[in-house]
Amino acid sequence: DIVMTQSPDSLAVSLGERATINCKSSQTVLYSSNNKDCLAWYQQKPGQPPKLLIYWASTRESGVPDRFSGSGSGTEFTLTISSLQAEDVAVYYCQQHYSIPLTFGGGTKVEIK
Amino acid sequence: QVQLKQSGPGLVKPSQTLSLTCAISGDSVSSNSVTWNWIRQSPSRGLEWLGRTYYRSKWTNDYAVSVKSRITINSDTSKNQFSLQLTSVTPEDTAVYYCSRSSVGRSDYWGQGTLVTVSS
Numbered sequence: 001d002i003v004m005t006q007s008p009d010s011l012a013v014s015l016g017e018r019a020t021i022n023c024k025s026s027q028t029v030l031y032s033s034n035n036k037d038c039l040a041w042y043q044q045k046p047g048q049p050p051k052l053l054i055y056w057a058s059t060r061e062s063g064v065p066d067r068f069s070g071s072g073s074g075t076e077f078t079l080t081i082s083s084l085q086a087e088d089v090a091v092y093y094c095q096q097h098y099s100i101p102l103t104f105g106g107g108t109k110v111e112i113k
Numbered sequence: 114q115v116q117l118k119q120s121g122p123g124l125v126k127p128s129q130t131l132s133l134t135c136a137i138s139g140d141s142v143s144s145n146s147v148t149w150n151w152i153r154q155s156p157s158r159g160l161e162w163l164g165r166t167y168y169r170s171k172w173t174n175d176y177a178v179s180v181k182s183r184i185t186i187n188s189d190t191s192k193n194q195f196s197l198q199l200t201s202v203t204p205e206d207t208a209v210y211y212c213s214r215s216s217v218g219r220s221d222y223w224g225q226g227t228l229v230t231v232s233s
Contacts, residue, residue, distance in 0.1 A: 049211050050220070061221065
């Protein structure tokens with residue numbers, strides 16, 4: 001199984017400041033057929049299911065604000081919130097969609113400083 | 114707009130079978146471009162993918178090794194839904210269970226979640 005490791009476990013950021021979340025996979029998730037990394041990011045608020053933000057490591061899902069961006073390749077990836085808004089308080093998860101079993105990171109809790 | 118609506122009991126006794134259903138609207142369980150998943154979430158195990166079903170000229174199921182001996186995912190084309198059965202449950206199976214639709218592995222639509230507690 002591919003193990004997904006996120007850091008930090010939590011972070012507190014001032015409104016309008018940048019938040020950066022890291023995710024590392026235990027092996028490459030590069031899909032050779034399209035040369036894209038099979039890495040997704042989700043946002044989860046209390047009492048709600050996860051919401052897809054980013055897939056193929058950097059493709060924003062329709063309707064997701066452009067302050068959310070994904071980057072990285074191979075085994076190291078980053079989710080950046082360029083200017084934190086109050087509604088961004090949530091837990092964020094990475095997930096590899098390269099192979100079965102699909103696996104998730106442990107989550108990063110983002111709060112307002 | 115795709116919607117997934119989960120149903121099933123929130124309390125199951127130890128050693129019994131957990132059964133949940135996910136009713137699909139806005140898509141077809143027989144779609145040949147997506148897969149239909151069950152995922153659970155608990156404080157101790159985080160988000161855990163349990164298995165999936167999908168149709169590509171024939172039906173195929175994939176299951177997580179951790180539950181492979183206890184899990185069955187079925188599809189019902191007449192009702193456009195799919196279901197989860199998990200046998201011989203223990204308190205370790207207490208979790209919020211989600212169904213989801215996946216396109217190339219990423220889950221773009223999720224059910225509302227069902228908290229299932231295993232307790233006598």
